[in-house]
Amino acid sequence: MQNINWNKVAVVFLLSIFAFAQSSIGQTKNNLALTGTASANNFLPGFDPEKAVDGITNSESSWKNEVDGSPAWLLLKLPGATEIIEVAIKTPQESSGISDFKIQTILNGSWRDVKDVSDNQNHTISLTFDKPILTDRIRLWIENGRQVEVSEFEVYGQKYFDSTATEVKKILVNQSGYNLGRPKRFSAPEMKEQIPFEVVQQNDRKSVFSGIIKNGIGDFSEFNPESQEEFVIMANNQESFPFRIGPYWLERVTYRNMVDFMVGARHYVGTTDLIRPLSFEWRDGDFFNWALQGMVALYLSNPETFDRMEKTVSYVPNSSFPSAYKGLWGTLEPYHENAPDIIKLIHWDADVKISQGLEHEMQKAELAHFLYAWPYLEKWLPQQNFDLVYEYAKENWEKTTVKPSSTSQYDLSTEHNLLALKTQLGTTKGEMPPGYSVIPNLMMYEVTKRKGEQDAEKYFDAAYRQMEWMIQNLDWKDPLVTKGQRMSEHITMRAFAYFQTQYPKRAPQGLKEKVTDWANVAISRSENYWDFRKYSDNEDWVPPSWNETGNILGFPAALFSAMSILEEQGILQKLEILAWSHFDIAFGRNPVGRHFSHKGSEEIEGVDLGWYSAHKGGYGLLEEVKFVFDGSPKSFHYPNNPEVGNLGWTEGWVQFNTAFNMSMAYLANHYTKIDLTKENNNKVIIRLKAPVNFDPTKEESITVKLYNEQGMYLSVRLVEESPYSQVMVGELDFSQNKLTYREEKISWKKGETINVSYGLGYFQKEATFLRRD
Template identity: 55%
Template sequence: MINKKPSDLFILIVLTVAAIFPVKGQNNLSLSGSATASSVDAGKNADFAIDGNPESYWSSGSLDEQAWLTVRLPGATEVLGATIDFAPDHTPNGALLLQYLLNGEWRTVHKVANNESHRVEVDLEKPLLVDRIRIAAADQKPMQIGEFILSGQQYKDSSTLAAKPILVNQSGYNLSRPKRFTAPGIADGTAFHVVNLKNKQTVFTAKVKGEKGDFSAFNPQTTDAFEIQIKGKASYPFRIGPYWMERVTYRNMVDFMLDARHYVGNVKEIRPISFAWRDGDFFNWSMQSLVAMYHSNPFAYERMEIKGKYVPNEAFPDAYRGLWGELLPFKEGTPDIIQLMHWDADVKISQQLDHEMQKAELAHFLYAWPYLKKWLPRQNFDKVYQYAISVWEKAEVSEHSLSQYDKSPEHNLLHLKTQLGTTKGEMPPGFSVIPNLMMYEVSKRENDPEAGKYFDAAYRQMDWMIQNLDWQDPMTTKGQRMSEHMTMRAFAYFYTEYPERSPAGLKAKVADWAKIALSRSGNMWDFRKYDEAEWTPPGWNETGNILGFPAAAFAAMTLLGDKDLIRDLEILAWSHLENAFGRNPTGRHFSFKGPQEIEGVDLGWYSRHKGGIGLLDEVPFVFDGSPKSFHYPNYPEAGDVGWTEGWVQFNTAFNISMAYLANYYTRLECSQNESGDLLIRLVAPLNFYSDQEEQANVQVANMAGNSISLGLKELSAFSLELEGRMEKNDSRLEAEGQILLLEEKDQVKVSYGYGFFEKSVVVPVK
């Protein structure tokens, strides 16, 4: 049982008893909204239907057989009814649909049939909480609407009173990284103060600009808590540490994946639309998120306490037979993150999953094999490899591998993929690029004479994306929701691994993406909008897009040459992490249980979804919700509106962002002093606690391929770096009882991280 502080109990009580109370608003809500339409005829614009003037009217095109008119309200509103006045002198439509937007789909709330009247009045049985509603013709005839009147009340959620007036990352910020906050309503030029809460001293001062402040230059060497103060207003307290974001998330990330496993996690039930992970579907990207995490910062995950264990399939009832168990168990002492990769591959192989995205995930496991084999039996690789190559070019898909969200026209991973997914996030452009490039490397390792076909497929796909993706269309970017990072990571992977073999225009395409992302982010939240008109993908709970955007940004930054572009994109990457930790219009962390589970978090999400397909409400570190279109640009009064439910896809997007963040900032240096000793320094997210001396291991190899592991130690309690030394004695290097023999004119390679995230430096040894 979790012991709650009195403040925690107060927040829970507020959330429990929060009441929605009406605020008197105008009767015709449409007058405060904006209108769009399916088509316009002869200058009869959509706005004419909501201008309050009975003499003007909107007319759809004469050939428009699916005419509609949408009214978007300024924020969340309780609509009680609607009145449709057809234009005089025009025949009214005989059949109509009154619809509202929910989760990206238009839902019908009322149908009108056999209509002959010029006025149609609809009274709803209960208030409809929406920000946009439309009338659609159901008789395949054009429409002429004089007035579309929505009646109801604006409202305010009293639970919004729990938030602070200055919005920060409630948990804390990383040293030497961008650090920002938002101060709605504060005038430009107003001074803000960073105050040390231990001694009440002001330790940093600057000025607000654009309703936000920047204290990136403030990098204290202390564990004290701080808050932002402006003219009597204050933020939640926060701390600043060398790797604070990693400190409060790494263990939580792994714990979520352990408990969210299907069959063997914290829930044993067999769930629909679930394979290796509950509510995981076929586009959850779990394997690649785990591989990226481990490759980016291996020692951080190897040093973790091991909580998982092998669960034999035979220990379960008959209904579970064959759902996993084809791969031999991992060894005793295997890190949790390796156990999770094993689990994902085992379920895919055991169930013979052959959807193109499921089999594509196996490439990540195969690619990572050189770094997994000390824990896993060789049988694991052989089984996965043989299965992957047997189904890679298979166009058909088995029924048991599907769900209702499948959009793939076929499943041959060597084919060109031109299908663009919906805002569900199920078909991101370029999802096959990295898997094909990984299969290329794996097949070369296995001496497959046809290895080149994988590279060729990836090249064709990348070239098509360069030529055909239009970044101005939000469906190619934020419209892919929690899967957008797949596209930009494909660009970065291709160029980083094969700079001389990449298609023409690749880097320029990435720069264009960055410029468009920044062009949509000039606001008080440093928040990348869906497009010029929309803040979030229409109707959707976009939690995973915010969490996954840093991965796309950091991937792009590795290819950019413009320093100003890199600087601005870096701010944007961190601002999205800040958004998830409370710097957003609701002032809340995305996790309902954030205050109990995440160090430093004060106010969690309004609620959590009990039940659901994934049964994830009791899994640790669930991202339950995020601000909706109702809340932006700054309408916290909307409160707990829209859909709230955790999803594995949200967490894996965050996992990948944290992996790309680690990779971007990791640095490795090696030099030789006058005595011939090697001095090695590593910058990596490893120094989490100022009261502990934390370490890391790097690999040191000679030209013959022999290697030893060298331990590094942090330079100080708040340092970003770790350092170690190898002594040179004649023709050998020595460290910690290990010896690395050297040949004449030998060189040593020092490395940290694995595969596509490896950081290395080669030094001639004098």
């Protein structure tokens, strides 16, 4: 999931270095530092780090650190992936030189020593490496806290080129397709001037839309055809991959796949029955996979669509396995066999947690989502399920310790009491995002109120204190608070949204303003020809050295969360573009022009080119699972270096898919709308906009319940307004104080309201209508 794939490139390294050495004989060496940018932890006025990479060797053009008792470092960042074979450090003759230092490169988000020098007496020292070091950043580290002066920090090598890299399209699109009525953009990074483009029908080459590429981006959002045609973008005699446009195209090609992935990735009973390390409910899921809350969110956002899916999962009893598996699941009584697959997966996650007594704060926090959603799950699950989970959560919520079998090497929690204030932040591994206790505590507040508990308010108070701390202390300009939280970043902004939308009158002061600040930072870091939110304000596009796939997939959930709070139209429009651009990036609109799934062209309708490769083995053993997000462009590939090819670690991770699940839930919620209108005094019309109409070749429907004030209801079937419509419509008759649907009737008197809703829990959208005549 994280490491540079050294084995894969070893042969290429040796060949390229040999060629480099041959071509360099008798030539002046090329100092690559002159093409890079330098930074340092500190410097004296007039001795800034850029002066150490300017090619001028004297004391007046040097970097000099400020002595403060801490180690000093000088960092060089190169434009792209580079095979470094030598570095040279030059200090002015009149200086004391540097006797002890280290040369470091970054790997897995952490610095590692590649040379350790002591007792150096020279003002110029050259260091060669036994084998080339592939990196885009290298650092001089001085431990002793003394003042040093560096006139030149030189680096020699050559830009990395993967001889197996395939040609990348000059026009990059979402290879599968786009949703009707939503932002539709593409990237053409080599077309920076204003260049005309056309949208062309693939079959007859007929031009159906035209526009102008500006700064490497084309926009055809206004093109909303009602057809099953495939289209391509054409400009400058270049052509994109073909794509389709449909009312809910992204949902059409992912919903079943999302469920299938979770089915196959289950620990013990998925595509393999092996017991895996770092795994609990899901293979290689660890304690911070957010799977349960993601599946609950998916179901609450669009329940009817998951209800009508084909059922493929059957209960697997623990007793049918050998003794080594005893007690790993099975404490919760089985679900009903007619339950939707997603409900069975939710049950699986909760069952493993309870059966194994998982005490880690993030494992038990997930159980709050199960308890909160119980009113919508209970028709498929035995009451015993709720009772055991509720008892377990109540007993363990404030427990501070955790048994070794509940955690792993990535545990940074200082204690596990979920009512405690959480000020510890995680690393770019993604294990401790800010605010992970907020939504669980607010859900426990609702659940315990529902149960009539006298101490329910303590959960709300804990969430409030946590949110207050976040408002006062989180610095959105620090990438470790945002994109640096990797695939877990969505947790933070979702906490803001949940508090504000569910408790608007009790939300802490400054919440909306804090979200506005977050949005402005995200927008400011996204002004590039990918519409890609960068890691920081400097040259870093992604967290250094990491496979950040899940961050891109989960970022739309954070964006839609912010949009549920903000009102300024200019900001909302930009955030919406970013949400869709990050879906598009995962589907091929990126520097390497590939979908993030290696088997994307086999498993996802319309995808032409999947990720270069898939990891075999690993803790997750995911190679046989459907819809694995295997890889994404690394720091080397940005801003546009496709020739780097298949460089960097490739490996799917449950955490990547669960981040996508969450984004798809918040996508559905954001656009779902429901309306009630009364027409001509004798008709009541229900109009629902929700991700339901996936196939224009058949009539699709959905059933909602319309209630009167007495709690009586009519089940009303809504059908698509037209084959390509995003709207489902149903009609009731009204006469003599009665509403009639088919043969059923309920009363509706003057001065009374009727209501209808879609979505469940915190995702419920409701419409009411007051009868005035």
